[in-house]
Amino acid sequence: MFVTGVNTKVNTLCALGGEKLIKSMTGFGRGEINNEKVKINVEMKSVNHRYCEIVLRMPRLLNVLEDRIKRVIQKRIARGRVEVYIKIELCGENRALVRADGELAASYLKALTELNSKFNLPGEIKISKLLQLPGVFNLEEPEEDVELWWPTLESTLHHALDGLMQMRIKEGKQLSEDVVVRAKRISEMVAQIERRSPVVVEEYRERLKQRLKDILEQGNLDPSRLEGEVVIFAERSSITEEIVRLGSHLTQLAGCLNSDESVGRKMDFLLQEMNREINTIASKASDLTINSLVVEVKSELEKIREQIQNME
Known part of the structure; x- marks a missing residue:
């Protein structure tokens, strides 16, 4: 009878414990790579979804690489909502620098001095007050071609994906x-x-x-x-x-x-x-x-x- 045949096949699968790698849609993975110019950290988590949906949370300077990042992930994941968190820290000469706008600070100081004199305000004008004023200090990102970071970022993505896939396979x-x-x-x-x-x-x-x-x-x-x-x-x-x-x-x-x-x-x-x-x-x-x-x-x-x- 055909039912016996079905039982035989199911029993065979039970004995093998499943030879193939059925994957869950839930998982987490992390990858990190450092070199003399940049430190990249990637974290991924995936949950149930009817289709493959990829949500990227990363610095704006990486937006030009968005399509490539998604293609790397789509080659290994068919279904699930995947949230990707990418952090980049520049190292050495590439590190971001803090620069002071002296002319703007002088303009602020002049205006504050005039106000003190006009209204006879108590207290002194201290550097801490200038620090709170917008534009006096600026964080400057060095000009860098993000294409140079792509090989390192791609490798980090694969490290995170490896961990994610291991968890999905286990579950x-x-x-x-x-x-x-x-x-x-x-x-x-x-x-x-x-x-x-x-x-x-x-x-x-x-x-x-x-x-x-x-x-x-x-x-x-x-x-x-x-x-x-x-x-x-x-x-x-x-x-x-x-x-x-x-x-x-x-x-x-x-x-x-x-x-x-x-x-x-x-x-x-x-x-x-x-x-x-x-x-x-x-x-x-x-x-x-x-x-x-x-x-x-x-x-x-x-x-x-x-x-x-x-x-x-």
Whole structure:
């Protein structure tokens, strides 16, 4: 039976623990590189997102490199919101310098002296007052071609990405192991539903037979009428197609867990389809045992859905 095949595949995945690297969308990474001219620090954190969204927080002088920074990240991350924090500290001769505007300070001092004299204000004019006035001191960034920083910045980005990806892979492994266990449970319950289905038809036959006996005074049953009613019920309550599709979806789900590609969205689609099939089974099967199994299957599907929301 096909369900046994699905069980075999899921069991194989359980035994292997997942050979491929399913990744979570949650992670953190940090990179730092120093040289004689510049010190660059990069921190990244990623969280769930339907698509790949990259948010950069960095000095304005790096804006010309924004597209290149995003391309580096997009080559390694397919989904998730990634926040990137970049800090740059110039070293040696490139260090920012503080310069005083003497002419502006003299102008301030002259104006303050005139005010003191005109209004006979108490106190002396001290350097601390001049420090508080705008424009007296300026922080000057040396003129530097940011293109010269790109190789160092790119290397720092990769260091941060390495840490981020390690965390995403580690968490992804835990998520995929949980999904494998739950998929195995679902497969086993689908097999129980499949075995129960013909029993439901037979039980209906017996109930119908007893009902007709109670109605007919002579107790003589028309076999053709009984069989006709049973055939109609069997056709109306048949869940074979739904069982087959559920088995196919479980096989595809197992295949996703053994893929190196971004599979989160595909798995989310498969979960929607599996929910649709199991709901159809619930509506067709007039049986407490099957309905009880359906409730359990839906519970496991919901738990899997929660897990794959964090898969890349």
